[in-house]
Amino acid sequence: MDQNEIxxxxxxxxxxxxxxxxxxxxxxxxxxxxxxxxxxxLTLLHYKTMDTDPKNPNKEVRDKLVxxxxxxxxxxxxxxxxxxxxxxxxxxxxxxxxTRLPSHCDxxxxxxxxxxxxxxxxxxxxxxGLALGGRINNLDRHVFAVIGDGESQEGQxxxxxxxxxxxxxxxxxxxxxxxKMQIDGYTKDIMSLDSIxxxxxxxxxxxxxxxGHDMAAIDDAVERAKAVKGRPSMIILDTIxxxxxxxxEGVLSNxxxxxxxxxxxxxxxxxxxxx
Amino acid sequence: xxxTRDLREVYKDTLCTLAEEDKKICIVEADLxxxxxxxGFKSRFPERAFDVGVAEANMVGVASGLAAAGMIPFxxxxxxxxxxxxxxxxxxxxxxxxxxxxxxxxxxxxxxIYNGGTHMPxxxxxxxxxxxxxxxxxxxxxxxxxxxxxxxxYLEGSVYIRLHRKGGLSLYDENTSFxxxxxxxxxxGTDLTIIAAGLVLMEEAVxxxxxxxxxxxxxxxxxxxxxxxxxxxxxxxxxxxxGAVLTCENGQAAGxxxxxxxxxxxxTKPVPLSRLGVxxxxxxxxxxxxxxxxxxxxxxxxxxxxxxxxKRK
Numbered sequence: 001m002d003q004n005e006i007x008x009x010x011x012x013x014x015x016x017x018x019x020x021x022x023x024x025x026x027x028x029x030x031x032x033x034x035x036x037x038x039x040x041x042l043t044l045l046h047y048k049t050m051d052t053d054p055k056n057p058n059k060e061v062r063d064k065l066v067x068x069x070x071x072x073x074x075x076x077x078x079x080x081x082x083x084x085x086x087x088x089x090x091x092x093x094x095x096x097x098x099t100r101l102p103s104h105c106d107x108x109x110x111x112x113x114x115x116x117x118x119x120x121x122x123x124x125x126x127x128x129g130l131a132l133g134g135r136i137n138n139l140d141r142h143v144f145a146v147i148g149d150g151e152s153q154e155g156q157x158x159x160x161x162x163x164x165x166x167x168x169x170x171x172x173x174x175x176x177x178x179x180k181m182q183i184d185g186y187t188k189d190i191m192s193l194d195s196i197x198x199x200x201x202x203x204x205x206x207x208x209x210x211x212g213h214d215m216a217a218i219d220d221a222v223e224r225a226k227a228v229k230g231r232p233s234m235i236i237l238d239t240i241x242x243x244x245x246x247x248x249e250g251v252l253s254n255x256x257x258x259x260x261x262x263x264x265x266x267x268x269x270x271x272x273x274x275x
Numbered sequence: 276x277x278x279t280r281d282l283r284e285v286y287k288d289t290l291c292t293l294a295e296e297d298k299k300i301c302i303v304e305a306d307l308x309x310x311x312x313x314x315g316f317k318s319r320f321p322e323r324a325f326d327v328g329v330a331e332a333n334m335v336g337v338a339s340g341l342a343a344a345g346m347i348p349f350x351x352x353x354x355x356x357x358x359x360x361x362x363x364x365x366x367x368x369x370x371x372x373x374x375x376x377x378x379x380x381x382x383x384x385x386x387x388i389y390n391g392g393t394h395m396p397x398x399x400x401x402x403x404x405x406x407x408x409x410x411x412x413x414x415x416x417x418x419x420x421x422x423x424x425x426x427x428x429y430l431e432g433s434v435y436i437r438l439h440r441k442g443g444l445s446l447y448d449e450n451t452s453f454x455x456x457x458x459x460x461x462x463x464g465t466d467l468t469i470i471a472a473g474l475v476l477m478e479e480a481v482x483x484x485x486x487x488x489x490x491x492x493x494x495x496x497x498x499x500x501x502x503x504x505x506x507x508x509x510x511x512x513x514x515x516x517x518g519a520v521l522t523c524e525n526g527q528a529a530g531x532x533x534x535x536x537x538x539x540x541x542x543t544k545p546v547p548l549s550r551l552g553v554x555x556x557x558x559x560x561x562x563x564x565x566x567x568x569x570x571x572x573x574x575x576x577x578x579x580x581x582x583x584x585x586k587r588k
Binding site: 060064066106107108114115116118119122124125126127128129130131132133134136137155156159160162163166167 | 298301303322323325327328330332333335336337338339340341342343344345346348363364367368371372373
């Protein structure tokens, strides 16, 4: 990836970050922390890595994304709207009664959402099924999955991890949003995930670990994962919960946070580089 | 020649026929293929048979992903695991997502015999009835099972199928047709209607109507192979015609077939109703005969319930 491409994606990530703060701020409450930590990976996937078509979201041969930490839906919605999967004004209906954009990803309601998630721990199994289905039908498809670190405490992830390795699913590339925080506190205090890399290598996954806010590093990891044959890949993203959002970054209570319009506007001003 | 196949063999043969016709048919199991009867499917269609090991939640999640990829997955395990252990996965990854996952729970009710109370699903119907839009089947007869599996594969939505693995009835001739959501009148009658589901109770109910006949009580018998959506029209027609209804099921009557019929009748035209099934108890080990006796799943008990019911008219 050349410098211009990196710059383009970084700029896009900044736009999406601003839009997400604005959209959640419209209602004044939402999962801001876990949205901010996955902005870079979602931006990279949707604006570079994945083959998708906003005009034809249901076409058969395309890459799929399972956002298993379904509460980061609003960040993904901002991307999908920007890419033209649905009109931008839908964004401001987030969590309003009758909306097509609920807190947690819902494939029945939202164009461009490939799997319904929200009960943590279920997405990776579905991603395994999607990858198996792609293989049966000889589709040149990659399936991407993003799981949370707190979510990794759900045992079903490890059932799915075994299955993906057993069936040699090299068309499956997963990410862990390792922001090291969960609702009740720091993951190291609630239920430690140390040492997270050896857990995935122990399950026979090709495992990489990069700075989850470094676009070039994530891209490099994805390209290396694509080159691996016979094994699924896990890319652990070292991230900061609430990253880039002034009132939320690193704040323990940022999982599902109430914030004011003024706080939102201030955070957006800072991201825009305005004084 | 008479068809003597176990129901699990009928299930496997039907899936093989479907898979021959349609490359979308696949199976996902959790280390119980040898019990659910599908090794024959795996040997014929190895690329479409997935064993995820002892991991039922993952089994249903993987099946949901396969459905999202356009496949038609049949996932199967013992009913206790398929329903209780993978309920949230079936609810959310399957049903809430609008995906078409066909989930088979074998060893319904007392048919779990020596595996005992830990493995005895009495509550699965009640749990599954609460899932919006879900179809629930419990065929007891070989021909109906084959036809209903075929229809379930192409139904727009998820399905939970209670499958008695061993034995099976051959109740119907070649002219009987079967449709999901439509009960089958096995026998006409005028004094009461027995509505039964599943092999254990249907076998006994067939005997019971004969005994009742000898006692001068004419019982209609309905095979309610679809518990949800319930065949309301048929229930109301026979409740009206006979004036009394007795439900029989191999599981908790509360929330089960008995619950469904009770809700319908109370909401519309109440008639004297009796519900034969498990009464808020756990399962236990034993032979099938012992367990049938223990929970009252015998022709004699059906007769007794029917006689008491008719007196209430």
